[in-house]
Amino acid sequence: MKKVEIISENNSYSAVNIGSLNDLSGHSLIHPKLNQKIEGKVFLKDSIKS
Structure with missing residues (x-):
């Protein structure tokens, strides 16, 4: 990840910097309720402290 x-x-x-959009599949998210890994998702809220 x-x-x-x-x-x-x-x-x-x-x-x-999230890197190249061509490599977006390298990012992933663990869904908090389903506990499943979802690839290609980037949420910036926590990273930018908004």
Whole structure:
């Protein structure tokens, strides 16, 4: 599973790098209720602390 890289952040912005969109399938999410791995999903809310 790939990680989201924080490039820069401040009080008013956050810049992240998720890599190439062609490699989006390298990211995955564990669904909290179904406990299933879902590939190709990237949610940035936790990464950018919004």
